[in-house]
Each structure stands twice: as structure tokens, then as C-alpha cells.
Amino acid sequence: MQTNSESIQPQIIQQFTKYLENNALRLTTERRDILEQVFAYDDHFRADDLLMRMRQNGYTASRATIYRTLPLLVKSGLLTEVIDAQKQSHYEHIHSRQEHAHLICLRCSSIIEFENPEIDALQEAVCKRLQFKPVKYRNEILGYCAECQKDGI
Ligand SMILES: [Zn+2]
Ligand SMILES: [Zn+2]
Known part of the structure; x- marks a missing residue:
């Protein structure tokens, strides 16, 4: 079985790395894993959907890290946040549609x-x-x- 989840565009990683560096943060393995899994979506998802998906794919990023990383991805311009009527955040990445x-x-x-x-x-x-x-x-x-x-x- 072939999977494309590991092959995200270099400029996406670059954009995130640059944002992190500007904020005195590093692209840790966990943050990179999250970035890759986020860009494997082609639809909206919630933080808990991502958590479940990462668990299923054998990633160990903690719930707290996921919840802290998603806003960073929004601020870096790679992710869009849509807030529904229940104040729940849904996300979609910039290349999804x-x-x-x-x-x-x-x-x-x-x-x-x-x-x-x-x-x-x-x-x-x-x-x-x-x-x-x-x-x-x-x-x-x-x-x-x-x-x-x-x-x-
Ligand atoms: Zn949308
Ligand atoms: Zn309805």
C-alpha cells in the first residue's frame, strides 16, 4: 500500500519552520509529524479527529501538543480555523481546496x-x-x- 502522507511540499515545512524560528520555537519531531498529518487531510477536521488519526497511524504526539500546535499552524498561515456555532474549532489546510x-x-x-x-x-x-x-x-x-x-x- 502506498501512502503520500510523508511527502509534503518543502515550502510548507519551510513556511512553518520560519514562523517557529520567528517565535523562538523549533520544528520538533512532534510538530513535524502533526504538520504532515494535517496536510494529509483534504477536508475539515477537529483537533480530536487529528489526535485519533495520529494514534491510529502510530504517532505518539500528546493531546496537549496537538492542541498547542494547531494554533501555531493557523498563525503561520498554513491552516484555516472555522469556528462553528458551538464554538468548536474546525481546521483545514490551505491547499485542501x-x-x-x-x-x-x-x-x-x-x-x-x-x-x-x-x-x-x-x-x-x-x-x-x-x-x-x-x-x-x-x-x-x-x-x-x-x-x-x-x-x-
Ligand atoms: Zn472549508
Ligand atoms: Zn443543521
Whole structure:
């Protein structure tokens, strides 16, 4: 069986290492393992999902290390955090999908993704007009999903 989980792009490791160095931290084996496992996802995940996945794959990174490393990955720009209605953090790495927006259900916490080139173009136009240099677009709409509306919401 072939696995690609060990082969993440060098520039991703570089970006994280640089962020860590700027904050007087080192790329420890545990942090590197976490980085690799994070980039093996192609969908949203929670910290506990990652913990379980790492346990299953035989990694020993502690729960505390995972919980401390995810915010570092967010700050380094490699990970996006989506907070649902229950204040739970979900993560996705920057290469998982193209730029997309999230619909977050306030009742069941499901996260629905959508892409809309017209919205992208509008945002770019706004940034240009206000001379703002965009780094990351974050679009979220809070509300109720179709399933929850069936229950009379
Ligand atoms: Zn729902
Ligand atoms: Zn997403």
C-alpha cells in the first residue's frame, strides 16, 4: 500500500519552520509529524479527529501538543480555523481546496462549503478600491441548514 502522507511540499515545512524560528520555537519531531498529518487531510477536521488519526497511524504526539500546535499552524498561515456555532474549532489546510466560503448551521454545526467566482471577483474589486492587500479571504454565513429547517426552524 502506498501512502503520500510523508511527502509534503518543502515550502510548507519551510513556511512553518520560519514562523517557529520567528517565535523562538523549533520544528520538533512532534510538530513535524502533526504538520504532515494535517496536510494529509483534504477536508475539515477537529483537533480530536487529528489526535485519533495520529494514534491510529502510530504517532505518539500528546493531546496537549496537538492542541498547542494547531494554533501555531493557523498563525503561520498554513491552516484555516472555522469556528462553528458551538464554538468548536474546525481546521483545514490551505491547499485542501480552492478559495471557498462556509455556511455554518447554528443548530447541528454542519459546515457546508461553496464556491462562487462572482463573490471572489467582488472581494478582489473591493480590496483594490481600498488599496488593501488581501492574504486570505474568509467568508462565513451563519444560519440553519436544509435538514434543520425540516424540523420547523
Ligand atoms: Zn443543521
Ligand atoms: Zn472549508
